[in-house]
Amino acid sequence: MPRVTIKEIARRAGVSKGAVSYALNNQPGVSAATRARVLRVAEELEWVPNRAARQLSAARSETFGLVLARTAQTLTEEPFYLGFVGGVESVLADRSYALALQVVSSLDEELATYRKWAAERRVDGVIVVDLRMADPRIALLRKLGLPAVLVGDPQLADGLPCVWTDAAAAMNAALGHVAALGHRRVARVAGPPEYGDVWIRDRAFFNAGRSLGLDLTLVHTDYSADQGAAATRDLLAADPRPTAVIYDNDLMAVAGLSVAQGLGAVVPDDLTLVAWDDSTLCRITHPRLTAMSHNIIGYGAEVTHRLLSLLDGAPPESHLYSTRLLVVRESSGPPAVRPTRCDRPPRYAPRPHHTP
Amino acid sequence: MPRVTIKEIARRAGVSKGAVSYALNNQPGVSAATRARVLRVAEELEWVPNRAARQLSAARSETFGLVLARTAQTLTEEPFYLGFVGGVESVLADRSYALALQVVSSLDEELATYRKWAAERRVDGVIVVDLRMADPRIALLRKLGLPAVLVGDPQLADGLPCVWTDAAAAMNAALGHVAALGHRRVARVAGPPEYGDVWIRDRAFFNAGRSLGLDLTLVHTDYSADQGAAATRDLLAADPRPTAVIYDNDLMAVAGLSVAQGLGAVVPDDLTLVAWDDSTLCRITHPRLTAMSHNIIGYGAEVTHRLLSLLDGAPPESHLYSTRLLVVRESSGPPAVRPTRCDRPPRYAPRPHHTP
DNA sequence: CGCTGTTACTTAACCGGTTCGGCAAGCAGG
DNA sequence: CCTGCTTGCCGAACCGGTTAAGTAACAGCG
Structure with a gap:
């Protein structure tokens, strides 16, 4: 089954490739009638834009990057990350943006990943998590000119746009x-x-x-x-x-x-x-x-929205997402009046080594 | 800072674009001396191949796809997935392959994602998890001609290559x-x-x-x-x-x-x-x-290796990864000789509604 | 010496889009 | 009627690679 390209659409609609492109991208330069005809043909042929071609000419990848610098072990333990990724994805899917997710084991590798992505024009922007004190990623991203939204407090973001909780x-x-x-x-x-x-x-x-x-x-x-x-x-x-x-x-x-x-x-x-x-x-x-x-999925979604609007030209501001909410359950209660020592017989405690 | 392209390398090395491409891809058609010179120049200029361009001409995306059809909620709960993804990534990173990870909420959306990816030539192959009985994804992937490795038993895979545990x-x-x-x-x-x-x-x-x-x-x-x-x-x-x-x-x-x-x-x-x-x-x-x-990270890595070799022309076989290992801890022991009923005063159990 | 084959390259087409310059038609204004 | 501007579309260049086809130089060989 041959790929459907705009060339084919152009042939069938009786216009040039350029006109098809204008029509499909909602740009001026074609009449309403032609636009409608092109759109109809594209629909009929089930045309899907080729990401690579679009990326090559438009210099946009329609991809966001997210690097997780943790051991794979930590990632399996921390429920945070996959929830966050899910939130990011939920927003990107609507826009038919993609997420480039990279799992690395050190901050240096993360820096290298940003360099590579920037050089390859692999991503349009990145989401940065786990901010450090005096984070070296901030200077690098600034130098690379890679649009970024940081997940963390403005005090840590050094002027880069961020989304944070109080x-x-x-x-x-x-x-x-x-x-x-x-x-x-x-x-x-x-x-x-x-x-x-x-x-x-x-x-x-x-x-x-x-x-x-x-x-x-x-x-x-x-x-x-x-x-x-x-x-x-x-x-x-x-x-x-x-x-x-x-x-x-x-x-x-x-x-x-x-x-x-x-x-x-x-x-x-x-x-x-x-x-x-x-x-x-x-x-x-x-x-x-x-x-x-904390609504982690919503957090991921919010951050992604901010990155999208940053690319749309919104000013690089910091945004308070929300404050965590105290959920009281059975593990909290008033302290014993006279605090007891832990001297009940432990039921599963390891036996002391010096037991006779 | 202008992008470094093979055109620039060609200019500096005094050869044509084509020769540079052959040299950089280790293909015959250039002398050892020229190849060395081209590689040196590429090194100097810190050339990085443009993924989009390569993808467009070579019709390879150097990306694998993985769709998770679970709610974001489930994903935050299940330690399995991020560990698996970490294992996949660890292999892909070495090959400078990318992973397209998509989180969707239903099987239908997953099918739609495969269709889209196939049409866009977005991925070279996919990894399929959570096999169903008579899984509709298998027929679709076969129809789309999308190379795939399934995670699950050969009985479920209907002839597609899979990696499974006993x-x-x-x-x-x-x-x-x-x-x-x-x-x-x-x-x-x-x-x-x-x-x-x-x-x-x-x-x-x-x-x-x-x-x-x-x-x-x-x-x-x-x-x-x-x-x-x-x-x-x-x-x-x-x-x-x-x-x-x-x-x-x-x-x-x-x-x-x-x-x-x-x-x-x-x-x-x-x-x-x-x-x-x-x-x-x-x-x-x-x-x-x-x-x-079960070594989930290793499982992800193994599956990825299989997909890579499948694309290299390996026969579409099924592979036993390993068998789970019984790790005995304190939650297992011999049953009470005369099984007691649960009639100790429950410490945190909800009070029965009919308590006077 | 001339023929053939190989090697080492160059040239150019191509992948599938975007975008710019240009051209013709239509219309308004003088 | 001529000029100038807008609209609608075409053709071509371009993004940065890959690759088929073509070519020049050179070696081997009868």
Whole structure:
């Protein structure tokens, strides 16, 4: 079956290739009658524009790029990414734009990918996630002239357009919630400090905690379940130990819950837990986890819209997407009046090595 | 900064465009000296081939397509997909192939995507996941002449090349494990019956169970945590109830564990649980879940290799990737000698409505 | 020496669109 | 009636590669 090209349409409609192009692209230069005829023929022949040809001449690829610089392992764990990608896709599909998704293992590889894409004219613009402090990608994208929308706080974006959520407000809500329940010693199990969003949330944590008069502890992790579990173990071993823990993602919160229960702690009586993202994970644990919920799919969609309008000539502004919403579930409650030590017989705790 | 094209290389190397193309593509027609000179100039100028131009003339897009016909919601829940995509990417990146990833919400949209891709010459080949019984995609891909590698059993692939894992062997291992522990009443919480792999595992479940002389129960779900939880609740309410449950993914297994614990059941004393995929989820619960483990990233890589060699002219064969590996953790153990009923005071169970 | 065959290149067509310059027809204005 | 402007369309160049066809130089060989 031979490919249908505009040449064929031109032949059948009795006009030139150029006229067909004008007609199909809704551009002036053809009469209404001719345009209608061309469109009808194109419809009949089921013409589909050839992306490569269009890209070659128009210097547009109709593709957006998204690089994820995480290990494949992390990606399987983090419900965030595929949801975000789904949101991006949902917008692109309508516009018949494509998404070039690249999974790399380091920031350097991500930079190399941008260079390559820019040189190949592979993408019209990129979406940048996981902003770092003084992020090297920003300077590179600026130098390459590659249109970009960053996912993260304007403080991190250095003037590039970004879409962000209000971390301070979310942290106020989270800490306000546990403070209202009566908690005074509150810990935060954060992600890696090199991530800008983590830093911003760290600051918001201290600001909000100070104004509420709380006793705060901060632990950094690599966002993994293992480190979330380890951090929780350490926090519970401390004296005095926190009565509420706020996690920076939901995976660590679930791992933390598991550790606490393994040590015999009853959630929420002995310990209140709050997760940051709110995926299904938070609803399948027992008790279910209180979380700072967030519409990740909508976030991806919003970012994509911003990139599209940026290419349409919109000014490169930053946009507040929305604030996370506190969803209270059974993992949060008032602290025990006289905080108990974890001295119930642990049911699944590893046996101490020095047992006779 | 002007784009570097082969025309510029030709000018600087003092040869024609055509000669440059031969040199850069390692094709005969140029002397070793000229080839070296051209390559040096290309290197100096940091030439990168323009994908669109190459695609237009060579009628190759150097892109593989992958359509995921699931709701964005499901995708955020299932650790499988992003891991698989990561595995695919890892192979493609080396070859500087790209991946066109499309997330759609129905099978019809997936079919439409293939049609579009074929018409646009958008992709050189596709990877097809989530095979159905009598899958309509197979006939379409054959008609479109779109090279494809299917992820699933040869019985489902209708002659198209596929990469699969041995479901019967895995099911034998899983049922053998619980049977060896002494379990006799075993349930399977399966995915939707329209998925071919589910059907195959269902059959393997009955075959293996019959030969082991087990008393089997099968429940179908939509793979979601909610339905996994509901199925578990129903199974535990039955009389006699199963002493071991095998779930078709890890999300449902975690949800099932949570439900069982909520009803006061002690895992594994009262109930043995086995998960099918083995993501991080299985290791962060308490107790940790026994699972039929699987290298999903490697699976994605293998499938991609097969598609690459298919395009290189390899015969369209089916390949066994590997068999899932039983990873025994704390969620499996021998059944109680005299099975207890779930009559401990549930700690978080919803209060019965008829309580005075 | 002339014929043939190979090698190393050049030229030009081509992929399927976009876009610019130009031309003819139609119309208004002087 | 002539000029000038607009409208509608054509033809051709162009994007940046690949590749078939053509050609010149040279080697082998009878």
